[in-house]
Amino acid sequence: MTQFKLTYFDIDGGRGQPIRLAFHIGGIEFEDVRLTFAEFQEARQSFRFHALPVLEIDGQQVTQSTPLTRYVGKLVDLYPTDDLQALFCDEAMDACEDLSHAIGKTFGLKDDELKQAREDLVQGPLATFIKGLDGLLARGGGEYFADGCMTVADLKIFVQTRALAKGVLDHVPTDVVEKLAPSLAEHRDRIANDSRVAAYSAR
Numbered sequence: 088m089t090q091f092k093l094t095y096f097d098i099d100g101g102r103g104q105p106i107r108l109a110f111h112i113g114g115i116e117f118e119d120v121r122l123t124f125a126e127f128q129e130a131r132q133s134f135r136f137h138a139l140p141v142l143e144i145d146g147q148q149v150t151q152s153t154p155l156t157r158y159v160g161k162l163v164d165l166y167p168t169d170d171l172q173a174l175f176c177d178e179a180m181d182a183c184e185d186l187s188h189a190i191g192k193t194f195g196l197k198d199d200e201l202k203q204a205r206e207d208l209v210q211g212p213l214a215t216f217i218k219g220l221d222g223l224l225a226r227g228g229g230e231y232f233a234d235g236c237m238t239v240a241d242l243k244i245f246v247q248t249r250a251l252a253k254g255v256l257d258h259v260p261t262d263v264v265e266k267l268a269p270s271l272a273e274h275r276d277r278i279a280n281d282s283r284v285a286a287y288s289a290r
């Protein structure tokens with residue numbers, strides 16, 4: 088049996104969380120290594136690109152969260168087999184990744200600089216991506232992003248929209264998704280209430 092070891096931060100969010108969720112939903116055992124930020128700083132040189140998540144597959148280190156999410160999605164039937172639906176799934180995941188990148192640019196700032204950067208984020212990239220993702224959801228039929236059922240795209244976007252609602256970003260209103268894209272907020276609740284996702288959250 089293939090041995091999986093996923094290393095990510097000790098948070099229930101971020102780029103590693105959709106991978107954990109997909110493993111869980113598929114019932115695939117994996118070693119869930121959760122590092123504190125201090126532990127990461129100590130170990131970072133050992134990771135190929137000095138960043139997380141990292142998935143070891145039978146001891147082989149593989150990086151890059153979206154391909155990793157897609158890979159696990161394929162293993163657990165959460166990735167479309169139809170090429171066009173797979174494209175829709177990939178598009179949504181990459182758009183979400185672009186949003187994460189825009190958010191990441193505001194990390195490390197402080198006080199007024201942080202406040203200004205976050206306000207700019209809300210008016211700029213956050214609005215663009217929330218509305219854009221809402222459009223992709225509508226294209227998928229309104230409930231899921233691709234394939235008419237839950238895929239890894241739904242997991243990845245759910246992790247992001249849930250983080251926004253939890254208020255993990257100072258100066259970003261927690262109802263930003265509701266205000267800009269009510270259907271995307273409903274999507275977040277739909278995925279949260281999916282029995283497989285809810286079972287993971289309840290652990």
Ligand SMILES: N[C@@H](CCC(=O)N[C@@H](CS)C(=O)NCC(=O)O)C(=O)O
Nearest residue numbers: 101102137138139140150151152153
């Ligand atoms: N392109 C990479 C980006 C990885 C990345 O930036 N990870 C963040 C956490 S989500 C990280 O390790 N940040 C710590 C740092 O760079 O110091 C991926 O998608 O996996």
